[in-house]
Amino acid sequence: MLSNGSEYEVYTLLNGNLQSQHPEYKGRVHMKPDLLRMGRAELEISNVKISDSGSYRCLIKMGGADYKQATLSVKAPYKIKTHVKELHKNADHKDAELSCESEGYPPVQVLWRDGNDQDLSKKASSKHSVTADQLFHISSLLIVNASSNNTYHCIFWNETMEETYNASLRIPAMLRPYLNEENEVHINEDDGKGSAVAGGGSFKWKNPPVPDPGIDVG
Template sequence: MASIGQIIFWSMIVLIFVIAGIIILLLAIAFSVSQGSVVTNTPFPVGNLGKDVMLGCKFQTKTGQISSSVSITWQKDGLTGVVYQFQNNAGHLQDQNPQFKNRVTLFPDVITTGNASLLLRTVRMEDEGVYRCSVTASGVTGSASIRLRVGAFSAPNITRSENNSLAANAPRWLPKPDVTWLDLNGSQLNSSTQFSTLTMGIVQVTSNLQVQVTDGIYTCIIQNALVTALSTATVTGNGVSTTTDFTFNSSPNIMKSHVISTSFILFCMLVR
């Protein structure tokens, strides 16, 4: 049986460890608050080949006040040099990787509002990868990572065919997508789809609905692992009006299957 002295001794040891843990926790919280924050609202953006894409990055100081002495550095994992560097109210591109020459820019007019976003022009396949936005200023030090994925996607042109059905033509998709047609109730309709391979593996999508249509609403879904294009075709008389909404896979590990659920489609149709 332990003596009173041993009990007191071990109680003191435990108390010391508890107090030390609380102090470390408080210091960590204080340090994180004092350093402000650097965040992104779009950690997995999708770039459309040949188009521009925005890599979002925002920062906030502990006081909410941002001075003009802000240093912003964009880097890409696996590449030497910088993507873009901003210091002393100007770009410093001496160490810029040649891949990004004349293709990237920040927005100096909004940096003092906490916006360090990067515009990447004319996206290429080799631009895919992890980018890091690092910000250093009075009251903030930190970084955020963004994984850019690159593909090709386009809205389909939906027309009424000679056999009183519908045909959808989308000029550019990569990776190769799946195509599904639904009626107003979310029931899948018979269709046939052809793919014509263009440059860089991009395919042109031509899909024909194999049922005769009447006045009403039909939905064409073109979807790959990166992007879903949900097109609503409203048939009235001989005319067809189309609206398309794009949604992007929010994480590389989500939607491994290209088949979208009927319940999800119905939800999207209801909230339009």
């Protein structure tokens, strides 16, 4: 029984020979003959898909019948891509657009925090969609003042996940203006390089988030 509610025979052996194989698993599943000769049946699935998640029942008929059941839960880790884009407004004010996106499974909630652990999630715009491979494609945008020297964290979070995925972003120095005594706009003179570091599990919560009831992350 798969997670989508369907039930069918995945792989059938008769007298040690392949009798039938479901098209969804063709070329992706097999059993080792040497283990069968030892009375042990192991089904190996390669190129695992999200749709493979579900309960699998091994049924052996030899005189009588016996079966064992196992549950497979497939996960796909999120690898976050980030980008910082300059948004022009006027001569003395500029905004920067911070973005992060990724694909993975299970579904997650996107949270934004700054270096002071201030929650900025409500100021962000996030989109969720499902790919042909049943992965969740997540993208999120946050607009901040380009003069900020803060660090921003884009966090992919699911309370049932053992790991939290996050990316840290900083606005490149070349985009950060400052005002001198005559209120003229200048650009900071340093290497002009920003930073965006993605990783998993390294973000430390000062104030744990509250799940958004409008997003299914189960």
